[in-house]
Amino acid sequence: SALGFVAIGFAFMGVPQILTRFISARGRDEIVQGSLLAVICIIVFDTGAVLAGMAGRSLFPGLEDPEAILPQMSQELFPAIFTAIFLVIVLAAIMSTVDSLLILASSAVVHDVVQKIFHPDLSEHRLSLYGKLTTVVIGAGALILAVGEVRMIFWFVLFAWSGLASAFTPVILCSLFWAGTSRAGALAGMVGGFLSTVVWVLFFKEQFYDLYEMIPGFLVGFLLTVGVSLATE
Secondary structure, eight states, X not given: OHHHHHHHGGGGGTOHHHHHHHHTOSSHXXXXXXXXXXXXXXXXXXXXXXXXXXXXHHHOTTOSOGGGHHHHHHHHHSOHHHHHHHHHHHHHHHHHHHHHHHHHHHHIIIIIIIIIIIOTTOOHHHHHHHHHHHHHHHHHHHHHHHTSSSOXXXXXXXXXXXXXXXXXXXXXXHHHHOTTOOHHHHHHHHHHHHHHHHHIIIIITGGGTTOOTHHHHHHHHHHHHHHHHHHTO
């Protein structure tokens, strides 16, 4: 468990929705300031989330859905007006994250798959139309999972986080700090890192004391990136 919590931090170096902020920065100073502010905010927010979870587990030990602990605490411990304000703040944060992820996902599907692989000569109108349709499909799929009877949202978040970290973080680190990283090595690291997280969850996780899949996925992605890059020099 301790290794798993520590490993979650590796994903921040490779998730696309965070990297796009660095890419859109106007200069080095803005990157440094933004990084410092982001670290401070993450420490504050994550500390509050952990402490709230610990308090909720102590106050409501019989709660059926652990993911509802914050709304339950606000409803039981604060006046109705504060509960409403709290829920609006949480929903605003969720919507702010969801819309950026939806746009990022639809852009990746349309530009990196449809346009680059199948239809390089698509017009901007068609790209825009396919992007909107992709956004609707992904959003509908997420909605179906969210309203299902089986509450596995946090599990999906951790699994997606591990897949992103295993696929991108080793490649990005190698690309930044090692000039020998090759295109073939980067592709092998991304594909192998992601697939290893899936294989670990399906076949090996229970046998190794529920070791978080990001750890073996990161190691496989890193080794493949380095190994294939050396082999293709």
